[in-house]
Amino acid sequence: MQNLGPAARIFHALFVIFILAPLIMVIAVSFTDKGYLSLPTDGLSLRWFRAILDNPDFIDAFWMSVWLAVISASVAVLISVPAALAIARHKFPGRDVISAFLLSPLMIPHLVLGVAFLQFYSTIGLGGSFYGLAAAHVILITPYALRLALASATGLSTDAENAALTLGASKFTVFRRITLPLILPGVAGGWLLSFITSFDELTMSVFVASPATQTLPVRMYHHITQTIDPLIASISTVLIVLTFLVMLILDRFYGLDKIFVGKG
Amino acid sequence: MSFLIFETLNKKFGDFVAVRDMSLSVERGEFISLLGPSGCGKTTTLQMVAGLLPPTSGRIVLDGKDITKTPPNQRGLGIVFQSYALFPHMTATDNVAFGLEMRGVGKAERTDRARGALDQVKLGQFVDRYPKDMSGGQRQRVALARALVIEPPVLLLDEPLSNLDAKLREEMRIELRLLQQDIGVTTILVTHDQEEALSMSDRIVVMQQGDVAQIAAPLDLYERPTNTFVSDFVGKTNLIQGQITGDNEVNVDGTRVSVDTLAHTHGSSVTLSIRPEKFQMSDDPSGHEVRVEAAIFLGASWLYRVKGSMGDLFVTQPNTGSAGYAKGDVAWLGWPEGALTLFKGAQ
Amino acid sequence: MMASIQPRKVPYFLTGPGVIFFAALLGAPMVMTLLLSLHSYDFNTGIQPDWTLANYVEVLGDSYFQKIFGRTFGLALLVTVICVLIGVPEAYVLSRLSSRWRSVFLLVVLGPLLISVVVRTLGWALFFGGNGVLTMTAQALGFGDEPVSLMFTFTGMTIALVHVLVPFMVISVWASLQKIDPQSEDAGLSLGASKMTVLRRITLPQAMPGILSGSIIVFALTASAFATPAIIGGRRMKVVATAAYDEYLSTLNWPLGATIAILLLLANIGIIVSYNKLIERRFAKVFE
Ligand SMILES: Nc1ncnc2c1ncn2[C@@H]1O[C@H](COP(=O)(O)OP(=O)(O)OP(=O)(O)O)[C@@H](O)[C@H]1O
Ligand SMILES: [Mg+2]
Numbered sequence: 001m002q003n004l005g006p007a008a009r010i011f012h013a014l015f016v017i018f019i020l021a022p023l024i025m026v027i028a029v030s031f032t033d034k035g036y037l038s039l040p041t042d043g044l045s046l047r048w049f050r051a052i053l054d055n056p057d058f059i060d061a062f063w064m065s066v067w068l069a070v071i072s073a074s075v076a077v078l079i080s081v082p083a084a085l086a087i088a089r090h091k092f093p094g095r096d097v098i099s100a101f102l103l104s105p106l107m108i109p110h111l112v113l114g115v116a117f118l119q120f121y122s123t124i125g126l127g128g129s130f131y132g133l134a135a136a137h138v139i140l141i142t143p144y145a146l147r148l149a150l151a152s153a154t155g156l157s158t159d160a161e162n163a164a165l166t167l168g169a170s171k172f173t174v175f176r177r178i179t180l181p182l183i184l185p186g187v188a189g190g191w192l193l194s195f196i197t198s199f200d201e202l203t204m205s206v207f208v209a210s211p212a213t214q215t216l217p218v219r220m221y222h223h224i225t226q227t228i229d230p231l232i233a234s235i236s237t238v239l240i241v242l243t244f245l246v247m248l249i250l251d252r253f254y255g256l257d258k259i260f261v262g263k264g
Numbered sequence: 265m266s267f268l269i270f271e272t273l274n275k276k277f278g279d280f281v282a283v284r285d286m287s288l289s290v291e292r293g294e295f296i297s298l299l300g301p302s303g304c305g306k307t308t309t310l311q312m313v314a315g316l317l318p319p320t321s322g323r324i325v326l327d328g329k330d331i332t333k334t335p336p337n338q339r340g341l342g343i344v345f346q347s348y349a350l351f352p353h354m355t356a357t358d359n360v361a362f363g364l365e366m367r368g369v370g371k372a373e374r375t376d377r378a379r380g381a382l383d384q385v386k387l388g389q390f391v392d393r394y395p396k397d398m399s400g401g402q403r404q405r406v407a408l409a410r411a412l413v414i415e416p417p418v419l420l421l422d423e424p425l426s427n428l429d430a431k432l433r434e435e436m437r438i439e440l441r442l443l444q445q446d447i448g449v450t451t452i453l454v455t456h457d458q459e460e461a462l463s464m465s466d467r468i469v470v471m472q473q474g475d476v477a478q479i480a481a482p483l484d485l486y487e488r489p490t491n492t493f494v495s496d497f498v499g500k501t502n503l504i505q506g507q508i509t510g511d512n513e514v515n516v517d518g519t520r521v522s523v524d525t526l527a528h529t530h531g532s533s534v535t536l537s538i539r540p541e542k543f544q545m546s547d548d549p550s551g552h553e554v555r556v557e558a559a560i561f562l563g564a565s566w567l568y569r570v571k572g573s574m575g576d577l578f579v580t581q582p583n584t585g586s587a588g589y590a591k592g593d594v595a596w597l598g599w600p601e602g603a604l605t606l607f608k609g610a611q
Numbered sequence: 612m613m614a615s616i617q618p619r620k621v622p623y624f625l626t627g628p629g630v631i632f633f634a635a636l637l638g639a640p641m642v643m644t645l646l647l648s649l650h651s652y653d654f655n656t657g658i659q660p661d662w663t664l665a666n667y668v669e670v671l672g673d674s675y676f677q678k679i680f681g682r683t684f685g686l687a688l689l690v691t692v693i694c695v696l697i698g699v700p701e702a703y704v705l706s707r708l709s710s711r712w713r714s715v716f717l718l719v720v721l722g723p724l725l726i727s728v729v730v731r732t733l734g735w736a737l738f739f740g741g742n743g744v745l746t747m748t749a750q751a752l753g754f755g756d757e758p759v760s761l762m763f764t765f766t767g768m769t770i771a772l773v774h775v776l777v778p779f780m781v782i783s784v785w786a787s788l789q790k791i792d793p794q795s796e797d798a799g800l801s802l803g804a805s806k807m808t809v810l811r812r813i814t815l816p817q818a819m820p821g822i823l824s825g826s827i828i829v830f831a832l833t834a835s836a837f838a839t840p841a842i843i844g845g846r847r848m849k850v851v852a853t854a855a856y857d858e859y860l861s862t863l864n865w866p867l868g869a870t871i872a873i874l875l876l877l878a879n880i881g882i883i884v885s886y887n888k889l890i891e892r893r894f895a896k897v898f899e
Contacts, residue, residue: 105637217729228736236733
């Protein structure tokens with residue numbers, strides 16, 4: 001730690017404590033041996049983790065969220081990769097409008113998206129359907145996938161592709177053997193970021209999800225508004241651990257800061 | 265009929281003319297350089313040959329076949345890009361083998377041939393390296409091997425040496441030229457480095473803002489430039505303004521210089537060109553008297569800036585081992601007959 | 612395979628799927644919401660077929676909604692200010708750490724962004740609750756038996772939202788600090804400036820674009836935040852998002868809910884756009 005005075009260090013320590021405190025609190029409470037909310041002052045217990053297994057609706061909601069995130073992140077990537085290539089490498093009338101349109105969900109509060117989809121789906125008779133929810137998630141996360149795809153497509157010079165072309169490759173071969181492998185890191189990063197964003201999304205989903213399509217955040221939200229108990233803490237602890245693993249992967253391959261500059 | 269022919273090639277970007285009426289006939293096995301300052305249209309010309317840019321008008325004929333409309337992946341030309349354009353996600357061998365794979369060569373054979381090609385460019389130990397783990401010179405040679413392994417009828421090189429350091433660049437010039445003569449492949453080299461063009465080519469095409477300024481063999485180009493642009497761009501030269509005042513006599517600010525004025529009319533303004541190394545500088549008070557204003561030691565030679573009645577001149581003299589002139593010295597310049605070239609008009 | 616498509620049309624084929632998807636599934640719902648906000652609502656017969664601006668008049672004129680909008684934007688402003696005050700120094704500290712510590716603490720500071728907001732807010736609810744840790748700690752330390760609760764308070768919402776959003780400020784400032792040529796700071800020192808002067812006159816101005824864009828992100832996200840205000844603020848401390856939620860799912864007055872949503876959207880876009888204009892004008896010269 002160079003160039004840092006004691007005041008800066010104390011500030012930094014307090015900041016880190018502030019950031020970690022609520023997470024540590026959740027984890028601590030989840031290990032309580034009591035039947036009510038309390039810190040595990042006299043003994044750790046895994047009883048609230050076992051209790052998760054007795055609540056299949058949370059487990060169903062978890063898998064619902066996973067599937068939803070996998071499907072919508074995949075569709076978002078399928079939409080954004082060709083779009084990113086077009087936007088990054090072609091000049092064409094309407095380019096700026098199209099790119100602004102595909103990025104526009106970033107400017108729309110999730111609540112607004114939620115009410116819009118709620119009404120839209122109930123009008124066209126898709127209310128509460130899984131595919132409706134997935135489509136809404138695709139809209140929500142496409143900007144993230146698009147940004148990362150754009151970043152890697154923009155940095156890509158056409159030289160390597162031209163070289164492959166002059167060596168006799170067809171346009172399709174060039175795409176498959178040269179372009180795709182080169183933008184793959186950005187595409188995979190975009191997929192993961194989209195996955196997490198979809199997985200965590202609450203505000204829009206709370207409007208669109210039906211009891212049959214409840215995602216984990218929605219299920220947890222409804223639980224918390226009823227009661228806050230150690231069960232919800234232990235579920236949250238599991239989520240924190242899972243997220244931490246994903247985070248390590250992301251950081252390893254891309255650097256978290258690069259991903260988040262795209263998220264903001 | 266020549267092997268490769270450009271017929272009045274033109275390329276416009278909107279209203280901007282990047283290449284104008286370029287015509288050229290290249291013989292089989294010939295080494296041609298396209299030489300010119302940045303932005304003069306060299307890369308544009310090369311890309312038209314490669315098929316990466318469609319010409320606005322004109323034709324390209326290769327070995328008797330019109331290839332103007334042939335897509336790049338069916339021309340079969342070997343190209344080394346300025347950035348090398350290696351495939352970063354493939355090893356050296358896979359890079360080189362790619363073109364063979366596209367030609368349906370089986371795996372074992374193409375690996376063999378790729379390694380052979382890498383051997384040829386002295387990269388035998390680096391076959392499994394990725395581009396990011398190689399030096400600039402090594403990458404350049406991978407790119408060369410990749411272009412040559414498909415045995416192209418024509419090799420196109422876009423400033424292949426410009427990213428290398430000075431020493432390596434000189435070595436590679438010789439290596440590249442030897443390799444080219446060895447294989448006998450027809451080659452077009454794009455460069456803005458006149459030394460590179462002079463040292464490697466059979467003929468040089470000098471380009472100026474999209475136009476062809478002169479096409480000539482290196483020595484001809486250097487000794488007999490046909491315009492002031494070429495004489496100034498290829499090698500260093502002194503350009504001196506004057507007026508024809510009599511038969512074989514030009515007046516430069518009151519100083520009379522004798523030179524062959526046959527092709528020019530009496531009284532017209534002209535520009536004289538003389539290369540710095542053509543001067544003989546001595547203490548013998550005959551010829552053109554000058555005062556040394558700056559003396560720079562270059563190792564193999566001395567470069568002087570001198571001032572006299574003809575204005576400021578640059579003079580190069582070989583280093584003979586003894587001390588040269590110093591600032592403030594007075595000296596006399598002479599030059600052999602034919603050292604002066606005369607161009608019409610003021611510069 | 613692309614040879615059959617005219618090159619001029621290629622970009623439209625590539626962006627086509629996205630554009631069509633968005634037009635159908637984003638354009639249509641947004642337009643329908645706008646239209647819905649122009650209908651009136653009757654508690655017995657539901658949505659009326661008329662066209663009226665009555666909902667807008669009601670939301671903008673009613674002191675109940677005015678208070679909610681006022682609270683929301685006050686909250687957004689307060690959270691933004693606090694995020695600047697603690698996020699900017701933290702980003703600076705991060706940029707000064709040795710690279711090993713830096714990657715550890717970047718993970719600590721940015722990582723929570725990946726954790727569900729519900730989980731992070733739950734952590735604060737555990738602190739704040741009437742029978743929560745705050746109370747237990749106070750009691751354990753002998754501060755009396757009164758429950759100490761920040762649940763359903765403005766303060767509680769502010770603390771939790773700062774926690775949820777401050778990483779956006781840090782990352783945004785961090786990104787612009789990354790772009791600073793470290794030699795420009797050395798140059799300042801070599802010209803005789805003190806460390807403090809260098810910070811104030813050289814580093815901070817260059818970090819300004821990051822601070823401003825971080826502020827706009829934090830402000831916009833606070834103004835439209837739902838989960839944290841819903842859990843910590845509850846029914847007693849309604850903000851725009853929770854009010855719209857109640858109109859939709861409790862009162863079932865969809866046109867009024869749509870009106871609130873549209874107003875929130877307009878305010879959001881208005882603030883982002885005018886703020887961007889402001890930034891562009893101020894920084895156009897320095898940061899092309
Ligand atoms: N796609 C394009 N659109 C418009 N103008 C172009 C385009 N490509 C090249 N030009 C212009 O055409 C001219 C010639 O470009 P070219 O790349 O052939 O130059 P060059 O001789 O290779 O220069 P350098 O030595 O810098 O590589 C330049 O003025 C350039 O700006
Ligand atoms: Mg060029």
